[in-house]
Amino acid sequence: MQVQRSSITSDILGRYYTNSYVGAILVSSMGAISPESVLDLGAGDGVLTAAAAKIWQDATYYTVDIDENARSASLPKLLGSSFRHHVGDALSSAIEKELGLNLGCADLAICNPPYIRHQWRKGFASILEDAGLSHVLPKLADMPAEILFIAQNLRFLRKHGRLGLIVPDGVIAGERFAGLRNALATEHCIERVIELPRGIFRKTEAKAHILVMSKSGEGPDEILVQRLDESGVLSPELKIRREQATGRLDYSFLARGMGNKRTKQTRIGDVTISLSRGSFSSSQRTKCDFPVLHTTDLGPAVDVVSRKFCMPSALAKQGQFNLAKPGDILVGRVGRNFEEKVCIVKSGTVAVSDCIFILRVAPEHRDSVFAYLKSSPGREALSFSSHGVGAKFLTIDALRNILFKSK
Structure with a gap:
C-alpha cells in the first residue's frame, strides 16, 4: 500500500x-x-x-x-x-x-x-x-x-x-x-x-x-x-x-x-584534526567585499573549490575569520540535498558561510574520507546522520560519528 x-x-x-x-x-x-x-x-x-x-x-x-x-x-x-x-x-x-x-x-x-x-x-x-x-x-x-x-x-x-x-x-x-x-x-x-x-x-x-x-x-x-x-x-x-x-x-x-560492523570501519572523528563551521551568516555574506562560499555554490558536480573563491592574501593573514585552507574538506550541513554538497580546497584560502562545515583530517586519511563522502554510500551516510523537522541538518557530532573504510 x-x-x-x-x-x-x-x-x-x-x-x-x-x-x-x-x-x-x-x-x-x-x-x-x-x-x-x-x-x-x-x-x-x-x-x-x-x-x-x-x-x-x-x-x-x-x-x-x-x-x-x-x-x-x-x-x-x-x-x-x-x-x-x-x-x-x-x-x-x-x-x-x-x-x-x-x-x-x-x-x-x-x-x-x-x-x-x-x-x-x-x-x-x-x-x-x-x-x-x-x-x-x-x-x-x-x-x-x-x-x-x-x-x-x-x-x-x-x-x-x-x-x-x-x-x-x-x-x-x-x-x-x-x-x-x-x-x-x-x-x-x-x-x-x-x-x-x-x-x-x-x-x-x-x-x-x-x-x-x-x-x-x-x-x-x-x-x-x-x-x-x-x-x-x-x-x-x-x-x-x-x-x-x-x-x-x-x-x-x-x-x-x-551493517558497518561487518567490515572494519573508522570514525571520521578519529582522524579529524579540527571540525568547525564557517564564520559568515547569510546576511553577513552579502555585505562582504570578498567572496564567501555558500551551499548554493556547491553541488554533486563540484569536487574542488573554484579559485574565484580564494580570499585576498592580505585579508587572510589578518586571522579574523575561520577560513578553509588547502586540504580542507567542505561539507554542507543544512538544507535539501546538503549531502551532495561536498568539495575540497586545493589552493588558496577560502571564506565559507556558517552553512558549511570545515573538516580538516589527518593527511594520510584525507583522500579516503573525501572519496567516501563524495560516493553514493557516503551521501547516504550524511543523509541518514541528519535530522530535523523541516530542513535537514547535520551536527558536528553526527559528522564525527560517520564511519568510512580507511586504507
Missing part, C-alpha cells in the same frame, strides 16, 4: 495533520490491550481517535483541541456518547477538571503534538515536574510543545498506562534531546520507535517517528526500532537495549551502523 500524503501542511498552530494510514500503524503498534479510557490531546482532525475506535470499540474517548472548528469536535455527534470532546488548551494545568478525567486514570493516550514553542507559562513547570521531565533540558523555558505534550499525557496516564505519539525527528535523533530519551527509557519505558518516511506531511520534508511507551520504569529491556517505507511496508525490527536510548533511535542511522 502506498502511503498517501496529507492534504494539509502545518497551520498557524504548528499542527501537522496525521495521515490516516499512519494513524492505523500507530494504533496497531500499541499492542494487545483493552483500554477503558483513551485520551487524545490536540486531537485535530480526530484521525488517531478514529483509528483507535476501530480497535477498542468499548472504550470511552476524551478528545481536546484548542480550535473550536477542529473536526474532532464532531466525534461525539458522529460516533456517540462514548466520545467526549473539550474545546480548550490541552496544556492547561487544570485541564482534568474541564475534561472530566482525573490525572493518573487514563489507560491509554494517543497524540500528534504541534511542532511549535509556546510562550512560557508558570503552569508548564508543574506539568513537567509531575511527569518527571523538568530536568531534560537546561532551561525550563526552552521546552518545546512536544515535550510539554508528552509530560501532560504522562500526567493523565495510570501506572503502566500506554502512550503512542507522533514526534519530530529531534526527539528521537537530536543530541539536544538525549536527556529526554534517557528519562523516557529509564524512568518510564520506551517500547517501540517507527521511523516515518520524509514527505508524510504534504509540502514539507518534515521527518517524524511513532513513539510507543508506557508509564513507569518497568517493561521490556529492549526497544524495538523499525522504519515504514513509502510503500507502507514495515522493516524488520532492530533491538536496542534501553540504556542505549540516550543515543539515536532512528532506524536509518542504527541500521547503517549495524
